Amino acid sequence: MRGQRMRDGLRQAWANHRHLVALAVLLFVGNQALEWAILQGLGASHAQLCRHDCGWYTSVMDHGYQRTPSGHARRDAANWAFFPAFPWVAKGVGLALNLPAATAAVVTSKAFLLLAVFAFMKLGALYLPRLPALALGAVVAFSPYALYGNVGYTESMFLFVSCVFFILLKQERHLAAGLVGGVLSAVRVVGLFAFVSYLVTMVRDVRQRRPVAWDARLFGALLIPLGLACFMLHLHSVMGDALAFSHVQVAWGRSVGNPLRVLFLGALGGGFSQYLVVTVLLALGAVGFCWRRNMPELAAFTLFGIGLPLFAGLLSMPRFVFWQAPVLLLLAHLVSTGRVWLVALPLCTLGQVVMYMGWFSGKTWTF
Template identity: 35%
Template structure:
């Protein structure tokens, strides 16, 4: 099924790209390389900046976490591909793998699985998963952690969490989902001693928890050695114009950014609406007693909101627990499933054009 949607998705995205162009595959790859893509390509090609940066810019590359560009560089070296092609190949494989991991997470429900595969590989935001961004890796690793937790394999969850924390900063919060699952298992076992004592008596669980942020710590160590500032990934946000503010104010500003003409929501309105929708899905996750996933998704949405609405559509659209729940809900009825599937495919074409055109909500 992933292969079928992959082919359909490439057809739709290539069709959207070639509208009004003289198409070529190299130009197609370049057209989809928008916004953060160029940062990852540069990191995969030349590595990270030291300080002062080589080209005297304020915006060092430190904000972008290393695992994805490292994988791209490895794929490029092994298969002798130029970096952009290697990155697209890496993303595509990761996105397909994320779909495969979702199969057991969806209880082997083929309709929900079809919706998830359609969304990831040929859906409205499929260019996020198949071009040069961390989304496919983040989705895959989050799904791997969730699967490991479902099987109460804490060590595997810890190992995948470590990789997730080297993919994007918010990835480190998946450890909270692990902790909640461990606590739920503790409650089920009723061991008769306090949680803290119980966990201290389980060295494997201690290792699983402590290894979860290892990717982040490794990157911090690297930055401390090369830049002198282990928190450079956070401090450099100032050079990108991100300043801490009130997330509710940012949401309100977004919602009230009425378009100058017409009825189609403005980019800030889309961003704010998606953020609110994402938070609603977090509530639904909690209501279905998926507390760890709900907490992780809430943090992944709320923390970026403390700076502004930039990229929030991408962040919400790549959260595995929300996608899994959405696929389950929308596949309950056959008629709804068919309509949603068709909408996903149709919107792939339209939103790919918006992405290539630089629509700000899709950043």
């Protein structure tokens, strides 16, 4: 009887989502076709995609976390800065498919890109049902920064897991949301801010005098920091510093500064620094967009999710901004307005070409 109910549930889920699944696959295939064409034009291959930070993830896959720093010319860098969820999943994929670490990392990031396209379209259907699914999926699959979903980085996993978290939160499945939030906090440090979003929904329900199942809600909230806590405990057991993921950032020239000063100096800097400031302003625009549309949990996630990395500087900001679901919701809204897509599509295609060129030529703005 239970097996029959499960089969019926799966059939119903497929019936409800088959069109989104088909569209997600179509957009993903389009992304892969564009990547193939770019690689052919650059004389590169898929085997060369895993480079830069992908090498750090593969070091976690092959050897675990280091006891002492050994990277960079000054031998002051270590893989402690790279959170465990993605490399551990990629290691499982490598073992299952008998793939070397670099290939497994790339395959895993691509698989998460496909899942992220689907999950983001589902998220958009719940929060902003008037947005067309094609626009939602396209801003993920054809963004210039879709590069990071193809090269063994954690960004595509972060978007997928964060979308699942907010879908469950919207559906008021609080224990499941807390469990997924725990995974999210082990994907990237900013995943911890799912806790803030979770609390925002609790406060909203109390203010609206909605019935609150406090036992389930509180237990779900406590699950969210567990991913980060487990990582910290592991680092402490390996090399004696639970905050090594933060302390090792100095090896990449990052130190804690005033975010307002960072923005001010960026605005006064050259063209690329000013572009990075614009990406921050775009994220702040997404915060306002979500707030005005009564989505405070999404607004809070992006506000804190870009605020924390801003303390360390602007250089990696696009990787934080353009893989934030609220920012992508704003972009999907803009793209679906009138004929904006006629301009956006060729610009995004050109942007992907530029990103891949920078990636293979070692430009620091792609790392």
